[in-house]
Amino acid sequence: MASLRTVKGFRDFFPEECAMRNYIFDTWRSIARRYGFVEYEAPVVETTDLYRKKSGDEITSQLFCFKDKADREISLRPEVTPSLARMATTRHRDFKKPMKWFQIGSCFRYEEPQEGRTREFIQFNADILGDASSGTDAELIALSIDVMLAFGILGEDFAIRLSNRQLWTQYLEDQKVPVEHTATFLQIVDKIERAKPEETATKLSAIGLTLENVRAFMAAADENHPAFAALRADLIARGLWKYVRIDASIVRGLAYYTGTVFEVFDLKHGLRAVAGGGRYDKLCALMSDGNVDMAAAGFAMGDVVLGILLSKTPSAQFAITEYLNAQQGVEAYVVVADEAQRPYALAAVQALRAAGVRLDYSMAPQKVGKQFQAAENQKARFAIVFGAEYPEVQIKNLVSREQSLISADALVSAVVEALKQPIVGPLLA
RNA sequence: GUGGUCGUAGCUCAAUGGUAGAGCUCCAGAUUGUGAUUCUGGUUGUUGCGGGUUCGAGCCCCGUCGAUCACCCCA
Numbered sequence: 371m372a373s374l375r376t377v378k379g380f381r382d383f384f385p386e387e388c389a390m391r392n393y394i395f396d397t398w399r400s401i402a403r404r405y406g407f408v409e410y411e412a413p414v415v416e417t418t419d420l421y422r423k424k425s426g427d428e429i430t431s432q433l434f435c436f437k438d439k440a441d442r443e444i445s446l447r448p449e450v451t452p453s454l455a456r457m458a459t460t461r462h463r464d465f466k467k468p469m470k471w472f473q474i475g476s477c478f479r480y481e482e483p484q485e486g487r488t489r490e491f492i493q494f495n496a497d498i499l500g501d502a503s504s505g506t507d508a509e510l511i512a513l514s515i516d517v518m519l520a521f522g523i524l525g526e527d528f529a530i531r532l533s534n535r536q537l538w539t540q541y542l543e544d545q546k547v548p549v550e551h552t553a554t555f556l557q558i559v560d561k562i563e564r565a566k567p568e569e570t571a572t573k574l575s576a577i578g579l580t581l582e583n584v585r586a587f588m589a590a591a592d593e594n595h596p597a598f599a600a601l602r603a604d605l606i607a608r609g610l611w612k613y614v615r616i617d618a619s620i621v622r623g624l625a626y627y628t629g630t631v632f633e634v635f636d637l638k639h640g641l642r643a644v645a646g647g648g649r650y651d652k653l654c655a656l657m658s659d660g661n662v663d664m665a666a667a668g669f670a671m672g673d674v675v676l677g678i679l680l681s682k683t684p685s686a687q688f689a690i691t692e693y694l695n696a697q698q699g700v701e702a703y704v705v706v707a708d709e710a711q712r713p714y715a716l717a718a719v720q721a722l723r724a725a726g727v728r729l730d731y732s733m734a735p736q737k738v739g740k741q742f743q744a745a746e747n748q749k750a751r752f753a754i755v756f757g758a759e760y761p762e763v764q765i766k767n768l769v770s771r772e773q774s775l776i777s778a779d780a781l782v783s784a785v786v787e788a789l790k791q792p793i794v795g796p797l798l799a
Numbered sequence: 800g801u802g803g804u805c806g807u808a809g810c811u812c813a814a815u816g817g818u819a820g821a822g823c824u825c826c827a828g829a830u831u832g833u834g835a836u837u838c839u840g841g842u843u844g845u846u847g848c849g850g851g852u853u854c855g856a857g858c859c860c861c862g863u864c865g866a867u868c869a870c871c872c873c874a
Contacts, residue, residue: 482871738833741832746834755832
């Protein structure tokens with residue numbers, strides 16, 4: 371068995387998990403479309419250079435990278451933003467601005483797997499390109515909030531942590547800290563809530579700062595700070611500001627963000643961030659060697675942490691159950707009570723399916739009781755019995771348990787009509 | 800990449816160093832044209848893998864793989 375296991379950090383999706391995944395996809399997709407986003411996709415494999423160009427050599431330690439048969443250095447994508455930047459810059463003249471694009475697909479990071487962190491995970495990416503206004507940032511944050519609400523995750527369960535990179539670049543400038551220390555400094559800020567104060571103070575003093583000074587600056591960066599004014603007014607008008615909390619310690623790694631940065635995080639379980647993103651106005655210029663200077667902002671939401679949160683949130687369970695009930699099973703089940711009628715039953719199976727009815731039947735001879743049990747197991751609303759009374763067939767409503775005899779000629783239209791009726795029965799009272 | 804804990808049937812878990820088990824699931828029958836419940840019977844294991852100690856290892860030791868937790872990282 372050992373040799374048959376999945377590769378470390380990769381997952382099987384059994385039907386139950388696959389249904390759950392599809393539920394997540396459908397929700398992401400429908401809310402993104404509600405916001406006027408269009409879907410795109412990029413290759414899962416890219417040249418390793420694409421990621422080096424953006425992030426520098428040291429990042430390859432987390433890249434799922436290898437050489438192909440022609441000795442080319444390639445990587446499974448760790449994120450989609452560089453691919454998006456390439457696509458957007460190479461054909462940007464073909465698209466009206468702003469471009470509101472979303473994508474759903476697998477990403478890969480070569481890390482030690484833990485709960486909420488696998489080597490393959492699925493991300494929902496939403497980005498807006500060609501619009502530098504703070505309204506863009508607000509639109510993205512609003513989208514992330516609506517996605518959470520659509521999952522049944524309520525305001526008491528999650529919040530948006532909001533900050534702005536420019537807060538810190540301005541601060542470092544005021545404090546006369548050399549630009550080359552920016553990355554180091556942001557790393558310190560990123561873990562200022564987790565690290566020991568003494569260690570943080572030591573690291574800060576190395577670049578000429580004190581912990582007291584940094585903390586005082588963070589405390590002053592509340593929702594009245596001018597850096598958040600336009601964004602705040604926008605989200606207040608939408609009625610969404612109540613989900614937002616200013617948190618200057620959010621810097622989102624050390625990569626390409628230039629302005630607004632934010633995270634979606636849960637309030638009750640201490641999970642990793644559900645989503646994160648921000649403004650990255652310089653990336654398109656970097657990717658195109660300065661040929662295309664296009665403002666951009668976006669965020670990504672992963673399926674792994676989201677899935678954990680959904681499983682722990684009671685209010686999210688109702689929507690999941692409803693979706694799974696609607697997706698799973700069949701609408702009708704054909705029972706072959708008399709094997710002599712099987713050819714007629716098979717003809718009806720194909721005719722009903724052609725009419726759009728989700729339908730199953732027993733492919734091998736089975737006792738009638740077993741066939742009804744199978745119909746029940748597959749949540750069929752109707753059983754259609756082919757027996758000695760053919761050319762008439764029995765249609766049984768499996769919810770109300772009523773049964774009626776009908777001519778086989780009229781079967782398809784009768785079933786299609788019956789399925790249009792609302793479900794009534796003792797089980798759903 | 801570093802350290803801790805863990806790994807027994809499809810699942811959840813038992814088993815002083817001494818014959819590998821239970822519940823659930825699954826399959827079949829009781830029930831030959833109608834779904835529940837119940838009862839009966841049955842399948843499934845190189846105890847993650849490989850070495851070592853021992854008369855004897857699921858149990859002890861070493862290694863390895865995997866899961867998980869803390870680091871690291873979080874594009």
